[in-house]
Amino acid sequence: MKALINKAAAVFFHHATWAGYWETVFQMVNPSWRDGYYQARVKSVSTLNATTVQLVLSPQKRWPKHTAGQHIALTIEVNGKLVTRVFTIASGQKSRQDEGNIRLVIRVKKDGALTPYLSALLSKTASKSASKVSVNISAPMGNFVMPKAALLDKLETSSLEQAAPEQIKPIVMIAGGSGITPFIAMLEGLNSASSDNLQSRPVHLLYFAKENEHLLTQELAEYKRLNTYFTYELLCRQKDGGVEQRLASHTDSHWMVCGPQSLYDEVANTHANLPPANDASLDSEHFAAFPVATAQTSGEKAFFSLSHNGSSLSVDNQQTLLTQLQQANRPVTYGCGMGICHQCQCVKKRGVVRDTRTGALSDNAEQLIQLCVSQAVTDLELQA
Amino acid sequence: MITTISTNTVNKSTVNKSIVNEGQVLKGSSSRLNSGKNANEQTSQRSSKDIDVGTKKTPDYTKLATQLDAVKTDVKSKIGSEDAAYIRRVILAQRGCEWTGRILLMLGFIQPLLWVVGVLSLATAKILDNMEIGHNVMHGQYDWMNDKHINSKAYEWDIACDGSSWNRVHNYEHHTYTNIIGKDRDFGYGLLRLSNDFRWRVKNLWQFITYVMLSVMFQWGVSYHEMAAERVFFGKKKDNRKNQLSHAELKRRFFSKGARQLVKDYVLFPLLAGPFFLYVFTGNLVANLLRNLWTSTIIFCGHFTGDVQTFSAEDCVDETQGQWYYRQGLGSSNIKGGKLFHVLTGHLSFQIEHHLFPDIPARRYKEMAPQVQAIFKEHGMHYNTGGFFKQYASVLKRIVRYSFP
Numbered sequence: 187m188k189a190l191i192n193k194a195a196a197v198f199f200h201h202a203t204w205a206g207y208w209e210t211v212f213q214m215v216n217p218s219w220r221d222g223y224y225q226a227r228v229k230s231v232s233t234l235n236a237t238t239v240q241l242v243l244s245p246q247k248r249w250p251k252h253t254a255g256q257h258i259a260l261t262i263e264v265n266g267k268l269v270t271r272v273f274t275i276a277s278g279q280k281s282r283q284d285e286g287n288i289r290l291v292i293r294v295k296k297d298g299a300l301t302p303y304l305s306a307l308l309s310k311t312a313s314k315s316a317s318k319v320s321v322n323i324s325a326p327m328g329n330f331v332m333p334k335a336a337l338l339d340k341l342e343t344s345s346l347e348q349a350a351p352e353q354i355k356p357i358v359m360i361a362g363g364s365g366i367t368p369f370i371a372m373l374e375g376l377n378s379a380s381s382d383n384l385q386s387r388p389v390h391l392l393y394f395a396k397e398n399e400h401l402l403t404q405e406l407a408e409y410k411r412l413n414t415y416f417t418y419e420l421l422c423r424q425k426d427g428g429v430e431q432r433l434a435s436h437t438d439s440h441w442m443v444c445g446p447q448s449l450y451d452e453v454a455n456t457h458a459n460l461p462p463a464n465d466a467s468l469d470s471e472h473f474a475a476f477p478v479a480t481a482q483t484s485g486e487k488a489f490f491s492l493s494h495n496g497s498s499l500s501v502d503n504q505q506t507l508l509t510q511l512q513q514a515n516r517p518v519t520y521g522c523g524m525g526i527c528h529q530c531q532c533v534k535k536r537g538v539v540r541d542t543r544t545g546a547l548s549d550n551a552e553q554l555i556q557l558c559v560s561q562a563v564t565d566l567e568l569q570a
Numbered sequence: 571m572i573t574t575i576s577t578n579t580v581n582k583s584t585v586n587k588s589i590v591n592e593g594q595v596l597k598g599s600s601s602r603l604n605s606g607k608n609a610n611e612q613t614s615q616r617s618s619k620d621i622d623v624g625t626k627k628t629p630d631y632t633k634l635a636t637q638l639d640a641v642k643t644d645v646k647s648k649i650g651s652e653d654a655a656y657i658r659r660v661i662l663a664q665r666g667c668e669w670t671g672r673i674l675l676m677l678g679f680i681q682p683l684l685w686v687v688g689v690l691s692l693a694t695a696k697i698l699d700n701m702e703i704g705h706n707v708m709h710g711q712y713d714w715m716n717d718k719h720i721n722s723k724a725y726e727w728d729i730a731c732d733g734s735s736w737n738r739v740h741n742y743e744h745h746t747y748t749n750i751i752g753k754d755r756d757f758g759y760g761l762l763r764l765s766n767d768f769r770w771r772v773k774n775l776w777q778f779i780t781y782v783m784l785s786v787m788f789q790w791g792v793s794y795h796e797m798a799a800e801r802v803f804f805g806k807k808k809d810n811r812k813n814q815l816s817h818a819e820l821k822r823r824f825f826s827k828g829a830r831q832l833v834k835d836y837v838l839f840p841l842l843a844g845p846f847f848l849y850v851f852t853g854n855l856v857a858n859l860l861r862n863l864w865t866s867t868i869i870f871c872g873h874f875t876g877d878v879q880t881f882s883a884e885d886c887v888d889e890t891q892g893q894w895y896y897r898q899g900l901g902s903s904n905i906k907g908g909k910l911f912h913v914l915t916g917h918l919s920f921q922i923e924h925h926l927f928p929d930i931p932a933r934r935y936k937e938m939a940p941q942v943q944a945i946f947k948e949h950g951m952h953y954n955t956g957g958f959f960k961q962y963a964s965v966l967k968r969i970v971r972y973s974f975p
Binding site for chain 1: 649650651652653654655658661662665709710713714715716717718719721722723724726727728737738741742745746830833834838839928929
């Protein structure tokens with residue numbers, strides 16, 4: 187039916203979707219109505235500590251159920267421009283069912299300067315009462331969730347509910363900084379789980395952060411009080427040493443790591459170095475390494491990996507992307523080569539590029555770029 | 571991949587404003603240009619009126635580029651929510667006009683006047699869609715908004731010409747090689763002789779009639795022309811241009827978009843109207859005609875007025891940013907008018923500003939115009955502007971003048 191309506195929109199009104207054709211009209215009534223996005227009302231914005239903001243959202247009814255550990259893309263309009271950032275949902279299914287809410291925990295840069303993105307959001311909520319502000323969100327995404335199946339090899343097919351308690355593998359969560367967010371959501375899920383097996387699954391959390399910057403510690407204490415199978419350690423690398431020694435006593439567990447690239451590398455190394463007889467398995471979610479790039483010059487020659495329509499190649503930061511794609515004999519459409527004609531335009535899914543005309547750096551989020559005036563600043567993913 | 575915090579490390583405030591990109595070379599202009607037979611006969615930039623304007627001083631191209639870049643940077647910093655709200659308002663107005671028009675057409679049986687208002691309303695909707703929305707959005711003027719529908723890749727317009735074919739030829743060939751004889755096929759649309767750069771042929775004697783026909787059929791003219799019809803259908807080859815799409819693909823696009831338009835305007839919409847088939851059929855026909863006449867007139871006033879200059883391919887070899895600006899400025903002409911007039915022309919009444927800054931949202935050209943005019947004056951460049959009737963008369967004169975050897 188929907189396909190039929192959209193076909194009609196294409197035939198009669200040369201628009202790909204019927205909703206797209208009417209979008210501006212709907213926005214008269216509801217400014218955050220947007221074809222292809224879900225809407226969520228902002229319930230509250232509060233500060234957790236000097237560098238962290240908590241955002242409570244109430245997604246619209248048709249927003250799909252999420253699983254604890256998944257993330258969403260949050261889109262808001264900043265000075266006419268739609269800006270998208272990805273955040274982990276720091277709450278479980280239960281708060282969504284009971285109160286209709288999801289929560290995001292957002293780290294603000296340390297120097298106290300809010301990003302333009304957050305300040306726009308905050309000023310929006312400051313000017314009106316927060317509950318009247320709506321934002322756009324994506325459907326929940328990601329596979330970093332509590333393993334469903336029992337984790338003993340011989341019982342791969344059976345579900346956790348049916349497994350005998352002694353067959354259930356304990357879980358070790360390894361969080362770094364704001365990487366605590368998916369685990370908080372999973373702990374909420376664990377606490378409200380339907381089956382005893384799920385609740386009685388031993389979970390141990392190793393939470394690394396800078397001293398006194400551990401987030402949501404009260405909630406962790408509360409989960410520990412409610413659930414005797416859950417234990418945690420708040421760790422600080424300078425004081426408590428690296429990850430490897432902490433993990434030495436957990437080689438029979440399923441490891442889940444969420445945090446910066448460096449933490450993930452350390453855990454992955456430890457995992458790789460375990461003797462083969464060991465039973466540990468590993469799930470991970472880590473932040474993209476995101477170098478702080480300087481805008482002034484393209485600087486020293488460096489190489490980045492570019493994924494172009496699914497296949498990848500290496501590009502440098504000296505020549506334009508168009509030149510390098512042509513040299514690699516990739517099929518690219520192009521025109522003027524000087525940024526006028528938009529023939530070589532394509533969708534950048536992620537990564538940062540420099541505009542060779544102005545030296546300006548792009549966002550990390552999805553946007554249209556012109557290959558002929560763009561140079562790589564980070565690894566890139568493009569879709570023609 | 572979670573990018574919770576790290577994504578925030580780069581933001582717009584770190585933008586380095588190194589503006590001037592003078593010395594940037596117009597790529598690909600050197601080796602493959604000179605093969606057209608016209609190129610050999612040409613001398614440097616000359617006024618098409620055959621009057622010697624060579625007494626003008628040569629502008630300081632570097633300074634020209636710096637100044638115009640400064641105008642651009644200044645306006646670019648202002649672009650934001652106002653512009654986003656503006657284009658959405660225009661789209662809203664377009665939807666209003668379109669539906670008013672389509673409904674009133676069917677009510678023509680009650681009162682013929684309703685039909686007339688309906689036609690005008692529908693024609694306005696088509697003009698808004700083609701000019702202020704389609705042309706400008708497809709130029710990438712609103713790509714910065716990151717909107718799924720309002721961007722140059724996604725937009726398709728209510729005209730026979732396939733959007734992406736137009737995008738390719740117009741944005742690339744016409745805007746990069748503006749008024750370079752042999753490269754910019756928009757100069758005369760391959761049908762009209764508008765300067766001495768082209769050899770006179772007998773068929774030019776009746777080119778005024780050709781011009782009227784082109785205006786009436788403008789959407790088909792553009793569509794046919796943009797796909798380089800003479801090459802695709804008759805196998806003419808020009809070796810100075812690369813074909814980036816196969817002929818079969820071009821043909822497919824021409825026929826599929828063209829056929830879709832015909833079916834939509836003259837079969838589907840009339841059939842939907844049931845007993846009022848004829849009201850809608852003729853209404854669509856007249857609305858399309860009005861749109862064709864309006865758009866062709868505005869576009870001819872933008873490039874074919876008497877004082878507009880043409881250039882040869884050799885002039886533009888290793889062209890700097892300043893020289894590029896110079897050529898863009900002298901190859902275009904503006905039309906004076908009121909606010910509504912500018913909106914209906916898609917701000918192509920500011921053709922000079924449009925050619926200097928093709929991807930700045932067109933509503934900004936008005937505030938840029940006085941600065942551009944002052945800069946042109948300083949460099950002794952002619953800023954070609956005038957009222958609609960003056961400019962249009964000058965176009966007609968040009969068409970008639972070059973009908974003869």
